[in-house]
Amino acid sequence: MDKLIIIDGNSIANRAFYALPLLSNSSGLHTNAVYGFTTMLLKLIEEEKPTHFLVAFDAGKITFRHKEYTEYKGGRAKTPSELSEQFPLIKELLKAFKIPQFELSGYEADDIIGTLTKAADAKGEKVLLVSGDKDMLQLASDHVTVAITRKGITEVELYNPAEIKEKYGLTPAQIIDLKGLMGDTSDNIPGIPGVGEKTALKMLHEFGTVEEVLANTASLKGKMKEKVEEHAKDAIMSKELATIFREVPMETEWDTFRYDGYDGQALAGMFRKLEFKSLLEKMDFGAVDLEAEGQVVESMEAVVVTEANVGELVGKLSDSGVIHVEAVGENPHQAVNVGVVWFTHDEDVNTSYYVPFQLLKGEAGEPLRAWLADDSKKKQLFDLHRSILALAWQGIVLKGVDFDVLLAAYLLDPTESNLTLSGLSAKYSLPGLKADEDVFGKGAKFRLPELTALSDHLGRKAMATARLVPVLAEELEKGEMHQLFYELEQPLASVLAEMELRGIAVDAEGLKALGVELVNKLDTIMSSIYKLAGVEFNINSPKQLGEILFEKLGLPAWKKTKTGYSTDAEVLERLAPYNEVVGQILNYRQLAKLQSTYVEGLLKEVRPETGKVHTYYRQTIAATGRLSSQFPNLQNIPIRLEEGRKIRKVFVPSEPGWYILAADYSQIELRVLAHISQDEKLKEAFLQNMDIHTKTAMDVFGVEESAVDANMRRQAKAVNFGIVYGISDYGLSQNLDITRRDAAQFIEQYFAVFQGVRKYMDDIVKDARRDGYVTTLLQRRRYLPEITHSNFNLRSFAERTAMNTPIQGTAADIIKLAMVQMDARLKKEGLKSRMLLQVHDELVFEVPEEELETMRRLVPEVMAGALKLDVPLSADVDYGLTWYDAK
DNA sequence: TCAGTCACG
DNA sequence: ACGTACGTGACTGAA
Numbered sequence: 038m039d040k041l042i043i044i045d046g047n048s049i050a051n052r053a054f055y056a057l058p059l060l061s062n063s064s065g066l067h068t069n070a071v072y073g074f075t076t077m078l079l080k081l082i083e084e085e086k087p088t089h090f091l092v093a094f095d096a097g098k099i100t101f102r103h104k105e106y107t108e109y110k111g112g113r114a115k116t117p118s119e120l121s122e123q124f125p126l127i128k129e130l131l132k133a134f135k136i137p138q139f140e141l142s143g144y145e146a147d148d149i150i151g152t153l154t155k156a157a158d159a160k161g162e163k164v165l166l167v168s169g170d171k172d173m174l175q176l177a178s179d180h181v182t183v184a185i186t187r188k189g190i191t192e193v194e195l196y197n198p199a200e201i202k203e204k205y206g207l208t209p210a211q212i213i214d215l216k217g218l219m220g221d222t223s224d225n226i227p228g229i230p231g232v233g234e235k236t237a238l239k240m241l242h243e244f245g246t247v248e249e250v251l252a253n254t255a256s257l258k259g260k261m262k263e264k265v266e267e268h269a270k271d272a273i274m275s276k277e278l279a280t281i282f283r284e285v286p287m288e289t290e291w292d293t294f295r296y297d298g299y300d301g302q303a304l305a306g307m308f309r310k311l312e313f314k315s316l317l318e319k320m321d322f323g324a325v326d327l328e329a330e331g332q333v334v335e336s337m338e339a340v341v342v343t344e345a346n347v348g349e350l351v352g353k354l355s356d357s358g359v360i361h362v363e364a365v366g367e368n369p370h371q372a373v374n375v376g377v378v379w380f381t382h383d384e385d386v387n388t389s390y391y392v393p394f395q396l397l398k399g400e401a402g403e404p405l406r407a408w409l410a411d412d413s414k415k416k417q418l419f420d421l422h423r424s425i426l427a428l429a430w431q432g433i434v435l436k437g438v439d440f441d442v443l444l445a446a447y448l449l450d451p452t453e454s455n456l457t458l459s460g461l462s463a464k465y466s467l468p469g470l471k472a473d474e475d476v477f478g479k480g481a482k483f484r485l486p487e488l489t490a491l492s493d494h495l496g497r498k499a500m501a502t503a504r505l506v507p508v509l510a511e512e513l514e515k516g517e518m519h520q521l522f523y524e525l526e527q528p529l530a531s532v533l534a535e536m537e538l539r540g541i542a543v544d545a546e547g548l549k550a551l552g553v554e555l556v557n558k559l560d561t562i563m564s565s566i567y568k569l570a571g572v573e574f575n576i577n578s579p580k581q582l583g584e585i586l587f588e589k590l591g592l593p594a595w596k597k598t599k600t601g602y603s604t605d606a607e608v609l610e611r612l613a614p615y616n617e618v619v620g621q622i623l624n625y626r627q628l629a630k631l632q633s634t635y636v637e638g639l640l641k642e643v644r645p646e647t648g649k650v651h652t653y654y655r656q657t658i659a660a661t662g663r664l665s666s667q668f669p670n671l672q673n674i675p676i677r678l679e680e681g682r683k684i685r686k687v688f689v690p691s692e693p694g695w696y697i698l699a700a701d702y703s704q705i706e707l708r709v710l711a712h713i714s715q716d717e718k719l720k721e722a723f724l725q726n727m728d729i730h731t732k733t734a735m736d737v738f739g740v741e742e743s744a745v746d747a748n749m750r751r752q753a754k755a756v757n758f759g760i761v762y763g764i765s766d767y768g769l770s771q772n773l774d775i776t777r778r779d780a781a782q783f784i785e786q787y788f789a790v791f792q793g794v795r796k797y798m799d800d801i802v803k804d805a806r807r808d809g810y811v812t813t814l815l816q817r818r819r820y821l822p823e824i825t826h827s828n829f830n831l832r833s834f835a836e837r838t839a840m841n842t843p844i845q846g847t848a849a850d851i852i853k854l855a856m857v858q859m860d861a862r863l864k865k866e867g868l869k870s871r872m873l874l875q876v877h878d879e880l881v882f883e884v885p886e887e888e889l890e891t892m893r894r895l896v897p898e899v900m901a902g903a904l905k906l907d908v909p910l911s912a913d914v915d916y917g918l919t920w921y922d923a924k
Numbered sequence: 925t926c927a928g929t930c931a932c933g
Numbered sequence: 934a935c936g937t938a939c940g941t942g943a944c945t946g947a948a
Contacts, residue, residue, distance in 0.1 A: 578946055579928055598928065599948095605929060630930060634943055662942060663933085670942045673932035681931080704933090759938065805940030829935050841939045845933090849940095877933040877940085926948080933940080 041089035041157060041294055042081055045146050045168035046138070050074055050127055052169035052186050055828065062312040070123040071130060071311060077167070079316075082299075085165060090296035092131055092155075093149040094124075096140035102278055103723045108225050109278060109894040117827035126311070133303035137294055144285050147172065152280035154181045156289035160868045167193065172221075174201055174676035175281060197719050206242050217247040217276030226275045229268045231261070312463075335468050337387040339496040341488060344401050350390055351404040355382065357415040359506065361441075361499035364427030364434075365477075365485075368668045370651045372427045372538065375485065377405070378492075380499035389496025398431060417506045419443050419458055419498070421527065422656055425534040442502050444526050445509040447657035451819055458501045458656055465508050470501045521815050521850075525658065529853050532860045532872075533654045533664075540649030541671070541873045542691040544919075545640060551683065552636040555628050562625045568888070569618035576625055579604045590616060627680065635675065635684045642669040649691065654875070661842050662817045662849040664875060672876045674920075685921035689882040690692055696887070698870075698916035699923040700896045701879035702852065704729050705910065706761050709847045711905040713814070716793025723908040730754040737783065737791040756787050760794060761844055763837025798840050805839035813846035814904070815854075851910070852878060853901035862899055881920065889916060 051072025060069040081087065097277045102109045131138050150166060154176045157164045164181045166173055177196050184193040198209055203808045207215060230241075244250045251269045254262055267271070306564050308316050342350055359380045364372035381388050396402050408414050409428070414437050418424060423440040428435050446453065446461050454465070459472040476494045477483050485491055513519045538760035541636020567573045572589070574581045583602035587594040592612050596603040606626070612619045642650045652671045654664045666672040674688075675681025690697055707729055711719040722732040734745045734753035745753075752773060759769045770780035788795040802824070805811050810820045819842045824835040852875065859872055859880065870888050874881035880900065884892045893914050900912035917923045 090940065095938040131931095449943080575946075577929095577944090580947075600927065603928085626930080630944080633945075634931070638943065655941095659940060663940060665941050670932085673942065674929090675931060677932080699933095762937095765936090765938060767936065772938070833935090834937070837938070845939065879933085929943105929945085931941100931943085932943090 039088045039162050039291075041091070041153075041162060041164045042084065042085060042087040042296075043150050043153060043164060043166045044077075044092040045150060045166070045170060045173065046094040046127070047146055048169040049167065049186070050120065050124065051079060053077070054117075054123070056186075057534075061822065066126075066311070067119045067123060068311050068313075070120055070312060074127050075130060075308075075313065078130075078136070081165075087165070087296050089291065089294040091137045091139060091153070091294045093153075094138060094140040095145045096142045100145050101144055101282070102145075106274060106278055107187045119826065130307055133307045136296065136299075139287070141285060141287060144282070148282040148285050149287065151176060151283040152285040152287060153289060154178070155283045156291075156724065157181065160291065162291065171278060172212065172216065172281070175209050175279075177201055177209040179916070190688075193226055199458075205238060207238070211241055211246070211277050213276055214241055214245075214250075216279035217272050218250065218307055220271075220275055221279070224278070226278050227268070227271045228275045229265055229272050231264050236261070247272050258319065265326075298374075315437065333501065335387060337389060337493075337496055337500055339489070339493040340388060340390045341492045342390050342392045342396060342398065347392075347396065347401045347405075353390075353409050353410070354405070354414070356413070357417075359417045359499055359503040360409075360497060361418060361502055362420075362424035362427060363495050363498070365431075365483075369423045369426040369653060370668065372423075372430075374427050374431055375491075377409070377884065378495045378496065378499045380496065380503050380683065382503065385784060387500055389492070389499050391492035391495050394431070397433065406433055410435040410436055415439045417442070417502065419505075420503050422534055422654075422815045425531065426537065426653070429534070429538055437526075440506050440510065441527055441530065442505045442509060443657055444530065445513055445522060446505075446663065448526060448817065449509065449512050449516065450524055450818070451657075452660045458498050458505075461505055463499045465505065467501065467504045467508070469647050470497055486605045496645075500838060516818060517816050521817060523816065525850070525853055525857060528857050530656060532856055533656065535860070536872055536874070537651050539655060539871055539873065540644075540647065540651040540691075542649050542689050542883075543639065544687040544689050545643050545648060548640055548643075548687045551687070552632060552640070555632040555636060559625065559628050559632060562621055562628070564627060566618055566621045569616070576622060577629065580776065582622070586619070590618070592616060592619075627678070628909040629677065631681055631684065632920065637680070639669055639684075652874075659849075660819055661845040662813060662853075663845065663877060664853075671874055682921060686919045688920035689918065692883070692885070694886055696886065696889060696916045696918065697920050697923045698882045698884045698896065698914065699879055699920065700754050700900055700912045700914040701876075702848075702900060703911045703913055705848045705851065705878050706844050707757060708853070708906065708908050708910060709814075709844050710761065710794065710797070711908045713843060713847065714791075714793045714797035715907070716791050716797070718791050719794060720908050726909075726911075730757060731789070733757055737786045752783070756783055759784070760787070761841060763798075763840035765833070765837065770846040801843060802836050802839050805835070811839050811842050813843050813850050815850040816846070817846050817850060819846070848878065851904050852880070852900070855900045856880065858903060859896065859899050861872040866891075866895075881923070882917065892916075 050070045054070035057073050060072060061067045079186060088274060092347040099409050128138060141145070141149060150173070154166060156163055158178050161180060165184060166176060167184045169186045169407065171185055173183050173185070174196055177198050179198065183196045185196065187194050201207060201209055201212070205215070215237050216226065216228070218229055218232050218240060219234055220226045240250045244253055250265065251272065254266050257265060278893060303738050316713055340350070350834060361378040361380070363375040363378070365375055366372040376391055376393045377397055378389050378391045392402065392405060416438045417440040419437060420439070420443040421438045425435050442461065443456055446456055457472065459470045460469065462470045471494065476490070486494070491862055513522050563576065566576060570585050570590070572585065575584055576582060582604045582846045586592045586604065587602050588798050592615050594602045596608050609619050609623050613623070639650065644651070650669055650671070651666050652666045654666055656664060675684050688697065707719070711723055718736060722729055730753045731742060731745050732751040733756060735742055737753055737756065738745070740747055755769060755772050759772070762768070764784055766777050766781035766784060769783060770777045773780065801811060805821050805824045809822065810818050812818050815849040821835045821839055823831045824839060826832045826835065856872065856875060863870060863872065868888055868891065870882050870884040870892050880896065882892060882896065893916065896913040897914050903910070915923045
């Protein structure tokens, strides 16, 4: 049985463009519509197994419809350039897929499709027609199924005449009448004003066609009767415009559309050009052959160091060189160390020396270990932080690293998602390097290759590092980020590694006891929920919970997610008054989170030998320059609610008689804003050391300090948060649960007072549009390509990011400075106290009793003095026997 | 592997 | 008119 798939090319490209975020490859080519188109094609080929295939496009601007109605498709915003530049790519893609494409000047894709489906109908062949446009439903028949895209791009809804009958109560032909009556704003088809889908359907159910409706206006009432009579001509013309023309003079010979599969080679090449990495992987085009793809492959000799030759070879180590440390596994604190490679380039000969880890660890590895630990021997590598950790857990010291390619690449573009040697080689147009996944496989398929292949790949990673060093070093200079790199980020990597290796002690017994308590409480609540709901179900499943609440119990559902009812805390809080069970569910959720994430999750991370957890701070993830924390995440330990806050009691000093000391910046982001914006009012507030939210309330509401009540302060606080996040009236209205108008008025009042802040917000967006990026005080940079996008949502997001990133990023700069300075001070003063954690605006230490007074003074002093601003910085400090008590 | 939810600053 | 507050990571259930 043959099956023809017809794709409405323009429609699907449009849907894909607006459904997906604006992706682009490293040469700046936008690719989101191409990507969406590709995934749709792949899915169709796999699931539908078509024997025939074609894509129809609109050709030219003017069609016969414009002759009838010059306003046709008038008022439609012109296709944004980000989309139109993708059409040639889509056409090229279709060639690689070997799918025939049709376009005919003077006709729309609809008409081509109409003509072809008519031919298929006559021939009795099966057709699947894919479009984003419901007009196509008029073409449905016993042979023609119409697939309309739902949200997203790969999800479609299928329509046969039966489904159309069920959903609209109409035949496919009546879809045209529907549009004739209701019109279509996107095509500028008028229809009858005031008639929407509901009214139109009612009329058609009664009368059948536009013509019959017009003939029976007598049975309509009042205003509606007048309108229909007045716009009778429009309705007729609209119906004509909506009718797909099915007599296009074109070849309809069936075998013109035969489909016998794509050209794998061409498709692989296309995907590489577009940088569709996930697809390349999924498609399994066979082994990667860089040379076959026309990539430059440099010659390199890969030497494997052995017991026999190690003595001779280490003699070649010089005062400076590129190395690579291969440590496999996500968590560098428990990575499997594969080995160390060093790379040389002498008289145009590339050589890599791979030292398997067993050798490095043994007696024969001693000279190399000494070289690695020698601060005066300068090394360049990829990922200093990870390398230090992986080696340290094996008792090997790494010092003297003066250039980390990973850190440099991150600073040059902190939003780059593929920060790997292979990705960076491609990004900076250097000779190709296979991706680790292509060599090792991934997930369950991960295998180290045999020795020759392994040493070659690792050697090439070192060689890629060597090529990247000078390129990135120059880029850092150009971006004026050399100081940020050499004096802050790179030194910080070692400071972080030290903190993590030290770890923080956890009272595992206390944590287990907390767990028992939680399990008991959860048991009770669970029974109570089952009783109240009248049925046992999985409370952790939002799907099941939604069914119970909104179907079984019939509670009002007002918020939806992509997949069904939303059951998040906001929803549940509003439902709480309706049914007792809702409060119990909220309670259950809260405790279940504590139990699963903070009791069980944390216990899994405690090393039994030491009773400590060793988090891994990631320095190259956050787009703003913040750190993030993993395995476990110690930057989101509960504090806001007392039940959760108790978790902090299990974080204790690692030595008896010591204390936990914590210091946090007070309002660092608003102080940074005061400095950057130079707003007089805001500066004044901090210079007078006032409570900033109270001060904001006084200014915004125009009252004396004594008149500011708790609610006013709460609202002012929300406004301050909003300002830092890049304010919008909608966001503020959601947060404060007030109307958008009121929120807008708040914001206006705020800006009327804090005029410098308004100017900053306006200017930073303009700067971002002009430069394409924003910067922090220390020149950290974030590119915002979407700031000029034609899509309102994407553009607005970029604008808010432009406002927020310099603030959040400068705050991150400051605490990083404080950490590097603090580390130096502790060493210089010979203090035993140790820095353990960073939580964005807070530093946590463990301190012996005799240093308490020193540290209570020193820590806030260093933090406040980390960077001189035009307003004072200030840090509050406290200490206690646990993290909980250091509040 | 993705979506939903929720913990933090 | 459009529909989101900025930045993260971990866990669970459901495909």
